[in-house]
Amino acid sequence: GAGVSQSPRYKVAKRGQDVALRCDPISGHVSLFWYQQALGQGPEFLTYFQNEAQLDKSGLPSDRFFAERPEGSVSTLKIQRTQQEDSAVYLCASSLSAHKETQYFGPGTRLLVL
Amino acid sequence: GESVGLHLPTLSVQEGDNSIINCAYSNSASDYFIWYKQESGKGPQFIIDIRSNMDKRQGQRVTVLLNKTVKHLSLQIAATQPGDSAVYFCAEITYNQGGKLIFGQGTELSVKP
Numbered sequence: 001g002a003g004v005s006q007s008p009r010y011k012v013a014k015r016g017q018d019v020a021l022r023c024d025p026i027s028g029h030v031s032l033f034w035y036q037q038a039l040g041q042g043p044e045f046l047t048y049f050q051n052e053a054q055l056d057k058s059g060l061p062s063d064r065f066f067a068e069r070p071e072g073s074v075s076t077l078k079i080q081r082t083q084q085e086d087s088a089v090y091l092c093a094s095s096l097s098a099h100k101e102t103q104y105f106g107p108g109t110r111l112l113v114l
Numbered sequence: 115g116e117s118v119g120l121h122l123p124t125l126s127v128q129e130g131d132n133s134i135i136n137c138a139y140s141n142s143a144s145d146y147f148i149w150y151k152q153e154s155g156k157g158p159q160f161i162i163d164i165r166s167n168m169d170k171r172q173g174q175r176v177t178v179l180l181n182k183t184v185k186h187l188s189l190q191i192a193a194t195q196p197g198d199s200a201v202y203f204c205a206e207i208t209y210n211q212g213g214k215l216i217f218g219q220g221t222e223l224s225v226k227p
Contacts, residue, residue: 004157031213040122042203042217043158056212091157093215101146101207103215105157 002026004106006092012112013082021077021109025094032075033103034067035091043091049075050098082113122201126224133191133225137204137218142185144206148215149178149189153200161189161202187218199225 005024013019025032031050035043036059045059051072060067064082069075079086089110093103127133139147145166150158164171164178164187171178177190187204201222205215 033214035215040220042205042220043215044217045214048212048214056214059214093157095213098213101148101213102160102163103213104160105150107155107157 004092004094004104006090006106006109008109009107010110010112012114015082015084015113017082017113018078018080019082019111021079021090021111023075023077023092023094023106025073025075025092026096026104027073028096029094029104030072030097031095031103032069033093033095034075034077035093036061037089037091037108039088046077046090079111082111084113087111087113122220122222124222124224126226127194129194129196129225129227131194133189133194133198133223135189135191135202135221135223137187137189137221139185139187139204139206139218140216141206141208142182143210144208144216146207146209147178147180147187148205148207149176149187150203150205150217151198151200152203152220158203191223194223194225196225196227199223 034046037043048056049069064080066078089108091108093105148163149161152158162173201220204218
């Protein structure tokens with residue numbers, strides 16, 4: 001079956017613009033995670049969903065970041081009024097259940113804010 | 115997480131040699147550890163995992179060792195191949211902190227043919 005997919009793969013935004021990043025998890029996966037990866041660093045946790053419930057958003061860096069998963073499948077990460085420091089790769093991962101730890105990652109969306 | 119600067123540690127090995135990649139993790143209460151491989155332009159790819167009640171686990175060409183006393187994790191790759199060239203990250207999960215992965219410092223593995 002298909003893995004985790006993300007779109008767009010690349011996004012260039014002018015500072016101040018809003019962006020929306022999409023994640024399609026593996027079908028049937030209950031848990032969905034968003035991570036932010038700066039250049040040369042490891043991914044850092046942003047937020048976590050179990051089905052449609054957002055159980056942990058402690059990693060979101062500011063109130064400009066918002067994530068949703070309204071039907072418990074596709075998720076969208078929205079960044080409002082983008083800043084240059086938001087430039088990074090945004091990774092989505094999904095896992096089969098809340099207790100199944102293996103997370104499978106998508107290819108990421110590379111965001112560049114000019 | 116253990117964020118580091120822009121310059122990843124690099125390990126350069128000859129094709130066919132064995133590679134050992136090391137990682138220091140942060141939380142002595144972590145329950146589960148995973149090694150991921152990340153190639154340029156791609157997301158992290160699962161390699162092997164180990165639970166905190168184990169000290170060694172073997173897969174195909176890979177072995178993970180866990181030393182909880184010094185909070186150290188290592189990944190051994192046997193007969194390294196050019197296709198193994200990538201950045202390798204260790205990650206940890208603490209169950210009472212949810213399922214989020216805390217990534218350690220990455221290591222760039224370069225395999226010379």
